Amino acid sequence: MNRPLRLFIDIGSWLITVAITLIGLAALTFFIGRVLPIDPVLSIVGEKATPEVYQKVYLELGLDKPLWAQFWDYLNKLLRGDFGTSFSTSRPVLTDLLNFFPATLELSTIGLIIGVVLGVPMGVASAYWHEKWPDHLLRVIGLVGYSVPVFWLGLVGLFVFYYLLGWVSGPGQLDVFFVGVVDRVTGSILIDSALAGEWEIFGNAISHMILPAMLLGYYSLAYISRMTRSVMLDQLSREYVLTARLKGASEFRAVAGHALRNAAIPLVTVIALSYGGLLEGSVLIETIFSWPGIGNYIYSSLFAADMNAVLGGTLLVGVVFILLNMLSDVLYRALDPRSREFAK
Amino acid sequence: MSVTPDLVDDPKRAVRAARWAEFKVFTRRFMRNPLGVLGLVIVVLLLLCAAFAPLLATHDPYLPSLADRLAPPSATYWLGADELGRDIYSRIVYGSQLTLLIVALVIVTSAPIGLIIGAVSGTVGGWVDVIFMRITDVFLAIPKLLLALAFVAALGPGITNAALAITLTAWPPYARLARAEALVVRNSDYVNAVRLAGASEFRIIVFHVIPMCLSSVIVRMTFDMAGIILTAAGLGFIGLGAQPPLPEWGAMISTGRKFIFDQWWVATVPGIAIFTVSLGFNLLGDAMRDLLDPHLRQRK
Numbered sequence: 241m242n243r244p245l246r247l248f249i250d251i252g253s254w255l256i257t258v259a260i261t262l263i264g265l266a267a268l269t270f271f272i273g274r275v276l277p278i279d280p281v282l283s284i285v286g287e288k289a290t291p292e293v294y295q296k297v298y299l300e301l302g303l304d305k306p307l308w309a310q311f312w313d314y315l316n317k318l319l320r321g322d323f324g325t326s327f328s329t330s331r332p333v334l335t336d337l338l339n340f341f342p343a344t345l346e347l348s349t350i351g352l353i354i355g356v357v358l359g360v361p362m363g364v365a366s367a368y369w370h371e372k373w374p375d376h377l378l379r380v381i382g383l384v385g386y387s388v389p390v391f392w393l394g395l396v397g398l399f400v401f402y403y404l405l406g407w408v409s410g411p412g413q414l415d416v417f418f419v420g421v422v423d424r425v426t427g428s429i430l431i432d433s434a435l436a437g438e439w440e441i442f443g444n445a446i447s448h449m450i451l452p453a454m455l456l457g458y459y460s461l462a463y464i465s466r467m468t469r470s471v472m473l474d475q476l477s478r479e480y481v482l483t484a485r486l487k488g489a490s491e492f493r494a495v496a497g498h499a500l501r502n503a504a505i506p507l508v509t510v511i512a513l514s515y516g517g518l519l520e521g522s523v524l525i526e527t528i529f530s531w532p533g534i535g536n537y538i539y540s541s542l543f544a545a546d547m548n549a550v551l552g553g554t555l556l557v558g559v560v561f562i563l564l565n566m567l568s569d570v571l572y573r574a575l576d577p578r579s580r581e582f583a584k
Numbered sequence: 585m586s587v588t589p590d591l592v593d594d595p596k597r598a599v600r601a602a603r604w605a606e607f608k609v610f611t612r613r614f615m616r617n618p619l620g621v622l623g624l625v626i627v628v629l630l631l632l633c634a635a636f637a638p639l640l641a642t643h644d645p646y647l648p649s650l651a652d653r654l655a656p657p658s659a660t661y662w663l664g665a666d667e668l669g670r671d672i673y674s675r676i677v678y679g680s681q682l683t684l685l686i687v688a689l690v691i692v693t694s695a696p697i698g699l700i701i702g703a704v705s706g707t708v709g710g711w712v713d714v715i716f717m718r719i720t721d722v723f724l725a726i727p728k729l730l731l732a733l734a735f736v737a738a739l740g741p742g743i744t745n746a747a748l749a750i751t752l753t754a755w756p757p758y759a760r761l762a763r764a765e766a767l768v769v770r771n772s773d774y775v776n777a778v779r780l781a782g783a784s785e786f787r788i789i790v791f792h793v794i795p796m797c798l799s800s801v802i803v804r805m806t807f808d809m810a811g812i813i814l815t816a817a818g819l820g821f822i823g824l825g826a827q828p829p830l831p832e833w834g835a836m837i838s839t840g841r842k843f844i845f846d847q848w849w850v851a852t853v854p855g856i857a858i859f860t861v862s863l864g865f866n867l868l869g870d871a872m873r874d875l876l877d878p879h880l881r882q883r884k
Binding site: 260261264265267268269272273383384386387388389390391392393395396398399403516517519520523524527528538539542543547550551553554557558561562565 | 718719721722723725726727728729730731733734735737738810814817818821822823824834837841844845848851852854855858859862863866867870
C-alpha cells in the first residue's frame, strides 16, 4: 500500500476510535444523569409540584420518547455546546466551565512541570544505581506518593507551610485585595498579571500556587519516576549502551545521550497520561486550596445538587483526558520510527 | 522409581507434598523481602484491628461528650477528641471495619466482573471481543474519581453506593489482564485437547482459562486495594461516602478540616491511618508481584 493512503487510513481509524470513546463518555454521563435518578422530573420540580407542572417538565425533558431518541437529543445538544443550565449559578454550564478551566489547567500544568523535572532524573538515577541506596530511597519516595491521600497532604501542607512556618500564602488564587485587579485575558493568573506588568500580583500568585502545584507535582512524580525507572532499566541493559561505553563514551553520555534518548519515546506516553491524572487529582486539591477551578466548581455543585454542572464538569475533564490519551498514542507513533515501519 | 513409590501410588499425597514444598519456597522468598513483610504486617494488623475493634477501643465511637470537645491527645483520649468530643482513637479502630468493608465490596464485585468479561472476550474472540474491549476502553479512558463522583452524586451518598461507583471504575484493568492471558491460553495444546474431547466453550472458560488468569489478577488486586482505599477516602472526604456518624477515615478528615490550624490532630490522625494502610497494601502488592508475576519470575 502506498504511504499517503496508509496514513489516511491510520488517521481515519484513529478518528473513529476517538469518536467512539467520546460517544461512550457521553453515554455514561447520559446514563448517570437521566437513567439513574429514580425520577429526573421530581429532582427538578420538587415534591410539591402540581401534576400539570410535572407533566410539562416531563415532556420538556423528552421522557416520553424512547431511550435512544433521548440519547440522540442529548448528543445533539452536547455538540451544540449546550450542557444545560447550572441551577446554582443560573448560567449555562459551558460558560461556567470555560470560566473555571484555565485555573485548573494552569495549576496542573505547573504541577506536571514539577513532576517531570524532578521525576525523570529520579527515575534515571534509580535505574542507574539499581538495587543500591539511591534506588531504595527513591522507591520509598515514590511509594509514599502512591499511598498518601492527596487531600490530606494538602491539609497538612497548609498547616505546616502556611500556618506554622508562614512560607507560602493560604488558600485561594490571590490575596483578597488583589482579586479582580488584573484584567482577565487568558484566564491564567500568572500570564495575565505578567501581561499587565503587575509583578507584585505575579509574586503573590506564585506564593499561592507553589504549595498546591508542588503537591500535584509530587503526586505525578511518583508515577513518572517509577515508569522512567522501568524503561531505563530496560534500555541500560541493551547492547547499544555497552557499545557506546566500549567506544569510550563517558558514563553521562552513555546514560543521558544514548539510553535516555531511547527511553524518551515511551516516556512521552507516560507524561501525557499523568497529565490526565493531574487534571483529576486537581479536583481534590482544589477543594482544599479553594482554587477557583473545575474541581472546586464540581465540588460546590455537588452540594447544591446541581447535576448539570457536575456532569458538565465530568464531561469536560473526561474529554480532555481522552484527548490526552489519544494524543500520547499519536505522539508515540510519530516519534518511534519502528512503530511506523511495522504498522500493519 | 524405587525412591518414590508411595508418591506414585498415592497421587493425592504427591500433589499435596508438591504444594507444600512450593509454599515453603514461596514463604522463604517472601521473607527475604523486608518491605513486603512490613506490608503484610500492616495488613494483618488492620485485619486484627477490625476483628477486635470492641476490645481495642477505649470509648464508644459514637457517644458524644461535649465537655471534651476537641480535647488534645491525653491519657484519656489517646489521639484527642473530635468536634463532638468522641474519642478519635476509638473511631479510627472502628473505622478500619468500614475501610475493609468497602475494599471487600469493591474487590468481590469488580474482580469477577472483569475476569469473566476478559476471559470470555479473549476465548470467544470475534465480535464479542471487539464489543467488550471497546466498552472496556471507554471505561479506562474516563477519569476514575470523577466517574465515581458523578455516579454517587446521582445515586445518593452512602457506603454501598460508593463501593458500587468504585466497582464501576475498577473492573476494566481486570478485563484487560484476563483477556491477555486468555488469548495465550486459548490456543495452547491442552485447551485444544480439551476442546477435541468435546468440552464446551463455557467449560473451557470456567475450568481452564480463568484459573490461568488468577495469579496476575491476585497481584493486581493487592495493588488495587491501596487505590480503592484512597478513592473511598476521597469520596468520604467530599461527603459522598459513609455518612455521619459513621467513623469513616476520609469523612473524619473532612470534619477535622475546619480545625486544622488550631486542633490539628482531628484531621491529621485519620490521614495517617489511611496512609499507613494504603502503604501496607502497596508494599504487599510489590512483593506479591515480584513473587507471582510469571514474567518477572523467569528473569531472576
